[in-house]
Amino acid sequence: MEYILETQNLEKKYKNFKALDNLNMHIPKGSIYGLIGKNGAGKTTLIRVICGLQKPTNGTYSIYGISNTNKKITDARKRMGAIVELPAIRLEATAMDNLKEQYKIVGLPNYDNLEELLKIVGLTNTGKKKAKNFSLGMKQRLGIAIALVGNPDFLILDEPINGLDPEGIIEIRELILKLNKEKKITFLISSHYLDELSKIATEYGFIDKGKIIKEISKQELEKSSRKRIEIKVNNIKECALYLEQNNISYEVISDEIINIYDLVNISELAIELSKRNCIINGFNEKEESLENYYINLIGGNSNV
Amino acid sequence: MYKLLNASFYRLRKNKIFLGLVILTIIIAVFMIVSEYLNNIKYSSVFGISSNTTDILLMKFINIIGFLIAIFTSLFVGAEYSDGTIRNKIVAGHSKKNIYLSNLIVSILVGIFLELIYLIVISIFSIPIFGLVQMNFSQLAVILLDIIMIIIVYSSIFNFIALICSNITISTVSSLLLILIMFVIDMLLSPTANSTEYIQKNIVMDEKGNVTYEVVKNEDYPGKLVQTICKTISNFNPVSQAIEISGNKINMNEEDFNNMKVYPLYFLGLIIIITAIGIYLFNIKELK
Numbered sequence: 403m404e405y406i407l408e409t410q411n412l413e414k415k416y417k418n419f420k421a422l423d424n425l426n427m428h429i430p431k432g433s434i435y436g437l438i439g440k441n442g443a444g445k446t447t448l449i450r451v452i453c454g455l456q457k458p459t460n461g462t463y464s465i466y467g468i469s470n471t472n473k474k475i476t477d478a479r480k481r482m483g484a485i486v487e488l489p490a491i492r493l494e495a496t497a498m499d500n501l502k503e504q505y506k507i508v509g510l511p512n513y514d515n516l517e518e519l520l521k522i523v524g525l526t527n528t529g530k531k532k533a534k535n536f537s538l539g540m541k542q543r544l545g546i547a548i549a550l551v552g553n554p555d556f557l558i559l560d561e562p563i564n565g566l567d568p569e570g571i572i573e574i575r576e577l578i579l580k581l582n583k584e585k586k587i588t589f590l591i592s593s594h595y596l597d598e599l600s601k602i603a604t605e606y607g608f609i610d611k612g613k614i615i616k617e618i619s620k621q622e623l624e625k626s627s628r629k630r631i632e633i634k635v636n637n638i639k640e641c642a643l644y645l646e647q648n649n650i651s652y653e654v655i656s657d658e659i660i661n662i663y664d665l666v667n668i669s670e671l672a673i674e675l676s677k678r679n680c681i682i683n684g685f686n687e688k689e690e691s692l693e694n695y696y697i698n699l700i701g702g703n704s705n706v
Numbered sequence: 707m708y709k710l711l712n713a714s715f716y717r718l719r720k721n722k723i724f725l726g727l728v729i730l731t732i733i734i735a736v737f738m739i740v741s742e743y744l745n746n747i748k749y750s751s752v753f754g755i756s757s758n759t760t761d762i763l764l765m766k767f768i769n770i771i772g773f774l775i776a777i778f779t780s781l782f783v784g785a786e787y788s789d790g791t792i793r794n795k796i797v798a799g800h801s802k803k804n805i806y807l808s809n810l811i812v813s814i815l816v817g818i819f820l821e822l823i824y825l826i827v828i829s830i831f832s833i834p835i836f837g838l839v840q841m842n843f844s845q846l847a848v849i850l851l852d853i854i855m856i857i858i859v860y861s862s863i864f865n866f867i868a869l870i871c872s873n874i875t876i877s878t879v880s881s882l883l884l885i886l887i888m889f890v891i892d893m894l895l896s897p898t899a900n901s902t903e904y905i906q907k908n909i910v911m912d913e914k915g916n917v918t919y920e921v922v923k924n925e926d927y928p929g930k931l932v933q934t935i936c937k938t939i940s941n942f943n944p945v946s947q948a949i950e951i952s953g954n955k956i957n958m959n960e961e962d963f964n965n966m967k968v969y970p971l972y973f974l975g976l977i978i979i980i981t982a983i984g985i986y987l988f989n990i991k992e993l994k
Contacts, residue, residue, distance in 0.1 A: 453793065479796075484797045504713075
């Protein structure tokens, strides 16, 4: 798999506090990578390090395969855009002026596609209105437009929907999906809003105490989150055979545990299995959301 | 670097602080001319019209420009932190060294531009009223070089403060305070730096009315070592040099002229040291 961003044992220390601790992360090309973690888990520190605002204490990261120890990392950064915490915009300037300045920073020879950029983020009609008079959602979209100058193929958004109203949240969500689908832009998005993230992310990274404790794809997560009945039996072979013969979807988890994904009548199942000398020792109905998955992973603390 | 400068100049075109400082410079120039004109009228009956008023006027702005550069640099560079736009530059792949140097260049060019505006206004209005510059070309060239170097020193100092201290309010207040401190240092050190071992004290007039001066040992003379230390500190203090240029160098003697030629070297050393330390500190600074 081709990765846009990889980190290897990344560490960032502030005096005696380890904000990042041997962090390993892999962002596949074309994905929307949701970075999930509670306050102080290290999300923003990680983003600051990747963006070059801060240097790692130890470990390395590579963007498009170029290591941060290589001087060409600045060239790799030219292919990415980012919003760290708040959109970096000049409040006294118009949307157009903000974008024009970024065009010059990036070094584009003309203002081609500027109108298109404003159109993409829905800011074509702002005219001479200064950014300070924009709504939070508009500021966020302008920040994304600035990050998009130079046609990057990797965008980092730190808490992009923080403080937005429901309409603003939908706008940003649609925009991210559109950019990912149409322009094939890879996203790294950190967010507290797990429900929102679950609507767009294709990959998840769970961060806690400066470490990525789990990376999982959307498919894997859905599989593990499907509504299911987890049963504990004494004869896993017979149980699997019965489910197979009756076209019931299942997955063997261990020597004793089997997950059943189809709707079954537990009483009937218990009777049928007992005929095959297979006793159900316990069962549990399960359905996990991203939030449940996260809480189970982190260990019960839901302060995301 | 070119891209960063290009972006800064684009921003400068619509920057209200810059526009305000240009207007303020014009107002200061006009005020200076009017003030000198009124002084000349007031004292012309006693001393006659001063022939070197244009010379005096040309040099006066260097005392004020430090404050203007401090205000501009702190607010212009400080806005990069307060708006967060410094992040856009780093994410776009620009090195911290280039960001530091581009801000320094913008600050220097703005300082020189303001000085130029002042000189143009003075030339337009002062020359027809008070006449041409009296000092010779080489003196004028050396003084202008000194003025440019002082502007660069000011820019180096305030760019350093603005980029190392990421709070716009603190950097503005610190920069303005620093200039005031430099003025105070000059006031404290100047008497010692310029004192002589012997002074002319008592005026003696003989019967024919001839006046002679009695030369006596200066009791306040601090000694050679202390004086050298004070002089060295003054040489590195841009405010001291600005005061010297604007104040008592209108009738420059040979020694003054030679000193003036050496000052740019002190400034060059200062600029290199401040900028090198600034780049180093900015490079290791943790940006948010």
